[in-house]
Amino acid sequence: MVRYIALKGLYDLEKTIGSGGFAKVKLATHIATGEKVAIKIMDKISLGDDLPRVKLEVQALKTLLHQHICRLYQVIETDSHYFMVIEYCSGGELFDHIGIEKNRLSETESRKFFRQIVSAVAYLHSLGYAHRDLKPENVLLDREENLKLIDFGLCAKPKNGIDSHLQTSCGSPTYAAPELILGKKYLGSEVDIWSMGVLLYALLCGFLPFDDNSIENLYRKILSGKYDEPSWLSSSSKRLIRAMLQIDPKKRITIQELCNHPWITAGFLNPVSFVHKTNFEKDDDVLSTMSAICGEHASDIWRKLVKSDRTDYRTATYLLLLDRKLRGLSLRISPSAKSHFKSECEG
Numbered sequence: 001m002v003r004y005i006a007l008k009g010l011y012d013l014e015k016t017i018g019s020g021g022f023a024k025v026k027l028a029t030h031i032a033t034g035e036k037v038a039i040k041i042m043d044k045i046s047l048g049d050d051l052p053r054v055k056l057e058v059q060a061l062k063t064l065l066h067q068h069i070c071r072l073y074q075v076i077e078t079d080s081h082y083f084m085v086i087e088y089c090s091g092g093e094l095f096d097h098i099g100i101e102k103n104r105l106s107e108t109e110s111r112k113f114f115r116q117i118v119s120a121v122a123y124l125h126s127l128g129y130a131h132r133d134l135k136p137e138n139v140l141l142d143r144e145e146n147l148k149l150i151d152f153g154l155c156a157k158p159k160n161g162i163d164s165h166l167q168t169s170c171g172s173p174t175y176a177a178p179e180l181i182l183g184k185k186y187l188g189s190e191v192d193i194w195s196m197g198v199l200l201y202a203l204l205c206g207f208l209p210f211d212d213n214s215i216e217n218l219y220r221k222i223l224s225g226k227y228d229e230p231s232w233l234s235s236s237s238k239r240l241i242r243a244m245l246q247i248d249p250k251k252r253i254t255i256q257e258l259c260n261h262p263w264i265t266a267g268f269l270n271p272v273s274f275v276h277k278t279n280f281e282k283d284d285d286v287l288s289t290m291s292a293i294c295g296e297h298a299s300d301i302w303r304k305l306v307k308s309d310r311t312d313y314r315t316a317t318y319l320l321l322l323d324r325k326l327r328g329l330s331l332r333i334s335p336s337a338k339s340h341f342k343s344e345c346e347g
């Protein structure tokens with residue numbers, strides 16, 4: 001097991017749970033609280049000129065505080081590596097969850113999950129971000145089967161707002177909107193709607209609307225906007241999918257219309273909404289647990305927490321203790337981490 005000095009005493013690395021191009025994700029234990037986390041490890045050399053993407057993803061994740069977006073707890077940068085300590089989703093990929101029992105979800109279960117995706121994306125767009133890489137592999141479940149969006153490395157926050165055009169072609173073609181694969185200027189919000197349409201289709205049908213081994217045929221199918229409508233689809237779900245998979249982005253349903261769509265609200269009391277969480281909430285039990293270890297006043301710890309750039313071990317400990325409390329578990333900090341904890345306390 002490769003040892004990273006930067007993590008010594010802070011996190012115990014365990015198995016690798018994912019590996020992508022220039023990064024890998026390992027399961028780890030946050031030593032102070034014993035909580036599981038996922039650590040995305042990127043080495044700067046193989047990152048090359050993708051380095052700015054990491055900064056972009058960190059900046060986005062620090063800003064995005066939402067119950068259906070994977071939380072960033074801590075960022076550790078060394079000369080050779082970036083370590084992003086992120087919320088661990090022990091339920092794995094949403095689509096693996098479907099795969100095992102049956103190959104598709106009922107309309108009711110699809111709606112439950114899809115409302116959570118819509119809530120996260122509506123929140124994202126309200127802050128001027130677009131994900132641009134929405135696909136099944138980026139939709140995970142936590143231990144309570146709450147949905148969590150991941151992989152914000154491609155997300156963009158165009159300098160003049162969400163309504164300004166983007167050009168870079170990115171994301172995987174299977175879920176990419178026609179304007180994106182045609183290399184036209186596009187709106188991030190509009191391509192996200194298309195990708196969500198593909199996700200909803202996959203949830204309800206158990207297979208993809210556009211799929212082909214040859215990229216040319218795949219493009220042709222996407223640009224045709226034609227896809228099968230299996231017999232089990234209700235007319236309401238057909239209408240919604242049609243509204244999302246509109247070739248002309250100007251004819252495509254908007255995120256606001258989506259939040260209020262009859263298929264989305266069916267059986268629910270209210271349209272999809274999201275709470276604008278700008279900061280994390282102050283919790284006195286967690287602060288007093290930390291002050292007992294740190295020997296600092298709770299008010300000083302809180303002040304430092306809010307003032308900090310919220311990506312240090314103290315922040316990770318606070319957030320993980322808060323998560324434990326919300327799950328009704330005991331609040332404890334292991335003495336072994338006291339030294340690391342104290343050193344940051346003096347900081």
Ligand SMILES: Cn1cc(Br)cc1C(=O)Nc1[nH]nc2c1CN(C(=O)N[C@H](CN1CCCC1)c1ccccc1)C21CC1
Nearest residue numbers: 018019020023024025038086087088089090092093137150
């Ligand atoms: C698949 N799986 C099964 C179980 Br059980 C837990 C998981 C799991 O991945 N859990 C998990 N929790 N938190 C995370 C993960 C995975 N994960 C990820 O960020 N995973 C992505 C997965 N992408 C999907 C398409 C390309 C790569 C990743 C990104 C770069 C390198 C490796 C993996 C985070 C850190 C946010």
